[in-house]
Amino acid sequence: MEIEEVHKNTKLMYQGKPWNVDNAEFVKPGKGRAIYRLRLKNLLDASTLDVTFHSGEKVDEASVSNQEMQYLYKEGDHYVLMNTNNYEQTFVNEEQMGDKINFLKEGVLVNAQLLDERPIDIAIPVFVELAVVETGTAIKTATVTAQTKSAKLETGHSIDVPAFIKEGDVLKIDTRTGAYVERITAKK
């Protein structure tokens, strides 16, 4: 592909390795040649590399495909996924999983990006519903701002929630920010 077509999050093959374009900066003196400064992140080991290209140059796009997968369980420092088409199992490592594990229950469907059949990244839903397994009571103080407290979710991750949330409540959570959105069901 032409360097002009490269954007943030384009996947490239460069020096024989697959990279994600984390940042693409277009630098052009009015009368001069355009320069493209890319911050690349290695899709396999998350190392980064800064590279410079000029207009007219070509780069190799990494052939990345998408596949629905089911997250099964954690095994050592790997997360086991199952391809819902052919039931084959594969895994991603901790770096590729990142913070997403905080919002991922066993058995949930995710969208995996594959490079040569190998998952390099997974996308989880923007909103997930998770139950509260543990929460204390908010300390009441004389204040006009909303009271919040910490609540532990069934994934083991803790977030701030309003004071009225109880153990067993199911919450809607925005996985982009990790923030509480609303209560879906209260404990019966």
Added chain:
Amino acid sequence: MPSERERLTQIKGNLQRRSQLIAIVRHFFEQRGFLEVETPIRVPSIAPELNITAQQSDDWYLITSPELHMKRLLAAGYGPIFQVSRCFRKGEQGRLHNPEFNLLEWYRPDSDYTEVIHDVEQLIAEIATAFQSSPFLTYQGTTVDISPPWPRLSIREAFRALAGWDPTESYNAERFDNDMALKVLPALDTRRPLVLNEYPAPAASLARLKYGEPALAERAEVYIGGMELANAYSELTDVSEQRQRFKKEIAQIELEQGKKLPLAESFLEALNYLPECSGIALGLDRLVMLFCNATHIEEIWAFSEENI
């Protein structure tokens, strides 16, 4: 992603400031006896420039700058003129670029480029006064002291100090562009505006060469807050020299890009009557960015290509 309504509401303050700024610009030039003009946006020929690609419209082009027609007005004996003109440059998109943008361009007969540089110093001081920030401007965390006169630095000095070579002695376009973008500009002190001047003759474009020093072109660029803001020339009035430069550039474009651009004959014809003059093109959208402390051009431009 915010909704369109949220997005446009967020930048409304910037767009109001933009409108005020353009009113100040018009007032500035009217007070100094400049005539505001309008010239065509869709034209049969443009000034050929290797690194600026015009957007085609049928067999014609959308202008990359209003320079050629403004010079035809000057050649017809018009006095000082200015214009706010929509321009188009294909593929230029980034933090400081939008393929469709506005140039503020003005010309002064019987002057050289030091005078239009003086104008831009006064213009920006006047805008800062109107916005009650004078003599300071805070852009991207840096406080810029904009009191005129601004420091001048020649390309020779800048490159010797920051890139380790002198492009006015032996010019190499590729090395020049690279080092300018990656070595010189990032190292400049942004606490003051800067006028980079005396470009190498091969990078003269439509500027005339310095009398007695033909290795240098009377061309200057203004930088504020690390942004390239304006490009000024003592205008080339020598028709045969201009024709030769255009032909050379057209040949180079054909060689590298396989496109044959037409020669702007009506412009070259008018150049016979062009008085000695200076001119400057200023990126109006970047000027708005400076006074809105905008990081990205989209913060001052309601409908970029992404949300058009």
